[in-house]
Amino acid sequence: xxxxxxxxxxxxxxxxxxxxxxxxxxxxxxxxxxxxxxxxxxxxxxxxxxxxxxxxxxxxxxxxxxxxxxxxxxxxxxxxxxxxxxxxxxxxxxxxxxxxxxxxxxxxxxxxxxxxxxxxxxxxxxxxxxxxxxxxxxxxxxxxxxxxxxxxxxxxxxxxxxxxxxxxxxxxxxxxxxxxxxxxxxxxxxxxxxxxxxxxxxxxxxxxxxxxxxxxxxxxxxxxxxxxxxxxxxxxxxxxxxxxxxxxxxxxxxx
Numbered sequence: 001x002x003x004x005x006x007x008x009x010x011x012x013x014x015x016x017x018x019x020x021x022x023x024x025x026x027x028x029x030x031x032x033x034x035x036x037x038x039x040x041x042x043x044x045x046x047x048x049x050x051x052x053x054x055x056x057x058x059x060x061x062x063x064x065x066x067x068x069x070x071x072x073x074x075x076x077x078x079x080x081x082x083x084x085x086x087x088x089x090x091x092x093x094x095x096x097x098x099x100x101x102x103x104x105x106x107x108x109x110x111x112x113x114x115x116x117x118x119x120x121x122x123x124x125x126x127x128x129x130x131x132x133x134x135x136x137x138x139x140x141x142x143x144x145x146x147x148x149x150x151x152x153x154x155x156x157x158x159x160x161x162x163x164x165x166x167x168x169x170x171x172x173x174x175x176x177x178x179x180x181x182x183x184x185x186x187x188x189x190x191x192x193x194x195x196x197x198x199x200x201x202x203x204x205x206x207x208x209x210x211x212x213x214x215x216x217x218x219x220x221x222x223x224x225x226x227x228x229x230x231x232x233x234x235x236x237x238x239x240x241x242x243x244x245x246x247x248x249x250x251x252x253x254x255x
Contacts (some may be wrong), residue, residue, distance in 0.1 A: 004234035005131055006031030009077035013037045013060060013069065014086035015119060016044040019136055022221030023084050023228035025082065030229055032082070035073035060087060061109040070120035080124035082232040085114045085158075086136040090150035090188050092193060098149065106150035114147060114158055118165075125172050132232045133174040135162060136224075141178050141243060143252040147194065160245055166241035173240045176233045180247025181209050183218040200238040215248035 010027050014020035015036035020045075028051035038044045040057035048055035056072035057082055059065040074080050090106035098106075103206065114135060125131040139145065141159045144152040156207045158176070165174050179188055195202045210216055224246050230236050231244065232255070 001235060003030050003229060004130075005229065005232065008032045008081040009035075009073075010082035010084065010109050010232060011035045011037060011056075011070065011077075011080060011121065012084040012086065014088060014136070015047055015084075016041050017047070018088075018186060019182065019208070019221050019224050020084065020086040020211040021047050022190060022223075022225035023086070023134075023136075024053065024225075026222065026225030026229040027082070027232060028053060030233070032232075033077055035076055037069040037073065040113060042225050060113040061105070063116070066116035067120040070117060070124070074121075074124045080121055081128035081131055083118070083121045083125060083133045083241060084136065084232070085133065087113055089138075089190075090148070090154060091186055092148050092190065093150075094145050094147060095149045103150065106154060109236055110150070110154045115161070120159075121176050122169065122172070122205055126169075130168055130237065132236075133165075133169075133172070134231045135176045136228075137176045137178045137243060139178050139180045139245070139247050139251050141176070142245065142253045147197070162243065163241055170240070173231075173236070175236075175239060176243035177224060177227055177231070178243050178245045178247065178251075179219065180245070180250040180253065181213060181218045182221060182224055182246075184214070184221055187218065213248040213250045217248065219235045219246060219248055 010032045013026040015024045016038035034053035039058045054076040058069035090110045138155045140151045140155045193203045195205045
């Protein structure tokens, strides 16, 4: 099936590795023109070179970073038809472990970064072709994840943003993705932290996690990427305001 992404101009945030890089690769494979955004790094340059895209270095956790990223992508691509809002996971820890400064960093990097990036991109998207936004969330929008209270608070807030903006920014479509246990550096780090806290091996932690997943494996960034590409595409032209779980069946809650 032709997703209709050829020559679409798409900004993918948090794209130096992990889920953002997976989505950037997927949309580029469909013929999109892609600007990848993240802090300046060799990884960012490598992803841009691999997909023949444009690297836009920016720190999205700062007050002016999202606007800088949007300007850089719009200037490089000549406009914008799609936006992927994605960031590194917020700080881990329980409620008792986190101080106010950590909460501020989590809010800046997860919630405010998304709000600022969407706000900065909206004028170009309104002038774009079949425009769409995808926000990368987490399984925490359906069920709290132990040890990551920041995600449990902030990701559902972004889900609320999606539901609110559906009625405010149409015909721009906006949807979300809720990944589960995807084999990324972030998830490997979380597994290692859990193993240390519970005095277990990483393999034991992974076996416990796998027992909850009907497909009995961790996902791959490319699998999230393909869902992101679909939601950005004209093939999903009547899909708006939904959050798609990509978790191998792990979360059983009703929508």
